Amino acid sequence: MSFESVHPTPAGHPAPRQRGLLRSLQWNLAVHVVKAIAWYLNAVGQRAESLKDLFFALLTFKQAFMVAIIFHRHARRHEFDRQFRYFCGPDLDKEMQWVLASPRSDQYCNELILFLLMCDKEKRVLELFPNIDWERVDDEFMEAIGRLTKKLTSGYFMELLAQAHTINWTALPPQHLRRFAELINIMLEHRNFRFEQTSFEGKQNDARRDGDPIPFEAPLDRYIPEYFCDKELIETLVSQLDLPRHDDILTAREDQGQYWERFPADHPQRKVLSEINLFYAYRNLLLTTYHSGEGFHVPQVYINLTDTQRRLRRHLPAPSAQLKAILKKLDTDLPEVKLLSPDWSALIGHNGHLNVHLMMRDMGWWQGQPLLLAYKDRIANKPFLSLFSDICPTFTLGENVSAGVWHELASLTPFIGDSHQAFRFEDGRAVYWNDAGSLALKQWESRQRTFPLRDIYDRRLLADNRVEQTYQDYRRRWGMADGDWFVCLHVRDAHTRNDTEGVGESIRNASLATYLDAARHITECGGWVVRMGGRRVPPFPKMERVVDYARSDDQFPEMDIHLMRRARMFIGTTSGFAYVASSFGIPTAMVNALSSIGLLWSTDTRFALKPVHRTDGRMLSLSEWTSERYRWAYPTHESMARAELVVSESSSDEILETVREVLEISDPRRKGPAPGVDNSWEHHVQVPGFFGSSRPSRYFLEKYARNLLREP
Numbered sequence: 001m002s003f004e005s006v007h008p009t010p011a012g013h014p015a016p017r018q019r020g021l022l023r024s025l026q027w028n029l030a031v032h033v034v035k036a037i038a039w040y041l042n043a044v045g046q047r048a049e050s051l052k053d054l055f056f057a058l059l060t061f062k063q064a065f066m067v068a069i070i071f072h073r074h075a076r077r078h079e080f081d082r083q084f085r086y087f088c089g090p091d092l093d094k095e096m097q098w099v100l101a102s103p104r105s106d107q108y109c110n111e112l113i114l115f116l117l118m119c120d121k122e123k124r125v126l127e128l129f130p131n132i133d134w135e136r137v138d139d140e141f142m143e144a145i146g147r148l149t150k151k152l153t154s155g156y157f158m159e160l161l162a163q164a165h166t167i168n169w170t171a172l173p174p175q176h177l178r179r180f181a182e183l184i185n186i187m188l189e190h191r192n193f194r195f196e197q198t199s200f201e202g203k204q205n206d207a208r209r210d211g212d213p214i215p216f217e218a219p220l221d222r223y224i225p226e227y228f229c230d231k232e233l234i235e236t237l238v239s240q241l242d243l244p245r246h247d248d249i250l251t252a253r254e255d256q257g258q259y260w261e262r263f264p265a266d267h268p269q270r271k272v273l274s275e276i277n278l279f280y281a282y283r284n285l286l287l288t289t290y291h292s293g294e295g296f297h298v299p300q301v302y303i304n305l306t307d308t309q310r311r312l313r314r315h316l317p318a319p320s321a322q323l324k325a326i327l328k329k330l331d332t333d334l335p336e337v338k339l340l341s342p343d344w345s346a347l348i349g350h351n352g353h354l355n356v357h358l359m360m361r362d363m364g365w366w367q368g369q370p371l372l373l374a375y376k377d378r379i380a381n382k383p384f385l386s387l388f389s390d391i392c393p394t395f396t397l398g399e400n401v402s403a404g405v406w407h408e409l410a411s412l413t414p415f416i417g418d419s420h421q422a423f424r425f426e427d428g429r430a431v432y433w434n435d436a437g438s439l440a441l442k443q444w445e446s447r448q449r450t451f452p453l454r455d456i457y458d459r460r461l462l463a464d465n466r467v468e469q470t471y472q473d474y475r476r477r478w479g480m481a482d483g484d485w486f487v488c489l490h491v492r493d494a495h496t497r498n499d500t501e502g503v504g505e506s507i508r509n510a511s512l513a514t515y516l517d518a519a520r521h522i523t524e525c526g527g528w529v530v531r532m533g534g535r536r537v538p539p540f541p542k543m544e545r546v547v548d549y550a551r552s553d554d555q556f557p558e559m560d561i562h563l564m565r566r567a568r569m570f571i572g573t574t575s576g577f578a579y580v581a582s583s584f585g586i587p588t589a590m591v592n593a594l595s596s597i598g599l600l601w602s603t604d605t606r607f608a609l610k611p612v613h614r615t616d617g618r619m620l621s622l623s624e625w626t627s628e629r630y631r632w633a634y635p636t637h638e639s640m641a642r643a644e645l646v647v648s649e650s651s652s653d654e655i656l657e658t659v660r661e662v663l664e665i666s667d668p669r670r671k672g673p674a675p676g677v678d679n680s681w682e683h684h685v686q687v688p689g690f691f692g693s694s695r696p697s698r699y700f701l702e703k704y705a706r707n708l709l710r711e712p
Contacts, residue, residue, distance in 0.1 A: 488586075
């Protein structure tokens with residue numbers, strides 16, 4: 001049955017086939033007219049400019065506008081650009097409704113954008129952005145739109161970022177795609193509110209200079225109206241988070257000349273763009289609330305973020321042909337994808353989180369097809385990350401996927417992105433991701449499940465043992481005998497991370513000197529110590545049977561992982577490298593531990609926390625240490641100071657005795673259950689599963705029992 005028979009053509013109107021024929025005739029006529037005009041202008045030579053002025057002076061605005069647009073489209077020449085600016089430019093605002101109406105805004109969108117940019121109508125260009133014909137862009141168009149992109153990405157650019165999903169990434173040649181790649185890069189690095197951040201920091205500096213109270217990221221109800229530059233967004237956040245209103249802050253900003261950004265009221269995709277803007281705002285708040293010591297806001301922030309994302313998924317764009325083909329090979333569709341950003345691949349600790357995230361999926365905690373995006377030059381340890389290729393497809397930019405498909409996926413983050421900061425259960429509850437991860441690991445091990453990455457690593461080692469051969473060569477060169485065992489040691493230090501002591505996250509660092517007694521004990525027991533870390537770590541004091549591998553020329557990524565796999569035990573702290581040990585199920589002594597969020601520690605882990613005291617000298621109990629009141633204060637020195645808390649390092653005896661206990665656990669000659677404390681300490685922990693499957697060391701718990709096990 002034909003379309004015409006279902007929908008009869010109204011009287012007096014041509015049928016669709018006739019309309020198509022009419023448009024074709026009009027198009028051909030326009031082409032011939034343009035060619036004739038171009039020939040004539042070439043023929044008259046120097047007199048052309050005055051003739052063009054006369055010609056445009058005789059035309060109405062609409063006629064002049066269409067002549068300029070059509071000529072540019074078909075002749076790809078600039079003869080009428082000056083006339084357009086002079087004769088049409090002054091009336092553009094008055095005629096804008098007609099200008100932006102179809103067919104001009106779709107059929108001639110690219111040309112229209114060029115002319116609007118000539119007349120400095122950048123806001124109007126952003127309204128046309130979804131209509132760009134990306135398969136027809138040329139160098140001239142990309143040069144013009146590239147200048148706009150560069151200008152916006154150096155300032156407020158949410159109107160542009162919110163439309164990134166409308167770009168036909170796979171149609172763009174590499175030289176043109178690079179103009180927009182920075183847009184995605186800024187977003188993935190959580191810098192999309194950098195204009196707001198710069199403005200906020202400026203206000204902080206002004207407050208310091210004037211002696212006024214300095215605005216901080218906390219409390220959240222004051223931070224939101226102080227920080228964002230979109231008044232509609234502020235109103236939505238305050239309302240959805242049920243926060244107290246602070247109209248005084250908004251009024252003060254207006255009095256100081258604040259310009260409020262907003263999406264145009266008549267933008268064709270305004271509702272979707274506003275939702276995308278809201279998504280990114282919530283994603284930003286997930287980070288700021290944690291680092292400002294207000295992590296207790298994370299559950300509600302994440303609930304609102306996922307609600308926003310569910311609404312956005314109704315508008316999920318159709319995939320390009322190239323992406324669709326890739327998804328078909330994976331036997332999945334775009335709506336099923338759980339997109340994992342480079343956050344999951346850039347740090348080795350986050351690789352450990354990904355391991356547990358995939359365990360969650362295996363246990364039915366979430367559904368969907370995970371896809372991991374990675375930058376090839378921002379992977380902490382490629383051999384370790386490669387272990388995930390068997391259980392989570394990884395798309396690495398510049399290696400195994402085209403730049404077009406990679407950026408297309410990245411641009412869909414608001415629709416299908418899976419957060420690294422928080423997790424939402426099927427019953428609607430939300431928690432910080434690590435709180436869910438530690439609980440999941442505990443459940444995983446209670447079911448007697450093995451360690452997936454360890455199993456994958458061992459299978460690969462059977463197929464290719466070159467790293468094992470190099471490892472054996474190293475052992476002989478270091479002086480290890482065939483039966484000698486060793487321990488891997490990693491101390492989080494300021495030099496490797498460019499930390500300034502006493503500032504920011506340096507609160508998690510530790511002094512190497514307090515580990516030396518434990519190192520001597522290991523060597524006296526017949527073992528070796530292999531010191532891990534970055535090449536800039538402070539040198540390890542000269543000791544027999546200690547290998548300062550971190551500072552040696554022997555270090556390379558494959559060996560970092562292999563040494564951990566072959567170690568009898570690991571001595572670490574709350575730093576990323578510790579997750580290699582937990583992913584492989586290596587018995588571990590976690591000392592100098594400090595964390596606001598759940599810890600992914602396995603059964604054979606024993607820990608000694610950094611003691612935390614109130615400023616009145618009273619040590620926090622385990623109940624207080626894990627409470628909503630205090631635990632969110634641990635991320636930085638500044639958040640600790642605001643909570644009126646002080647922290648100290650694990651002492652030499654605490655480190656030594658925790659290591660003794662784990663040596664006993666890891667002794668291959670051990671028979672019977674692993675030594676440790678009973679379960680009574682757990683009822684003092686306020687967050688279920690906070691320490692995963694691990695236990696405090698006997699010595700640490702007994703030393704501080706009176707304080708740690710104090711009832712609330």
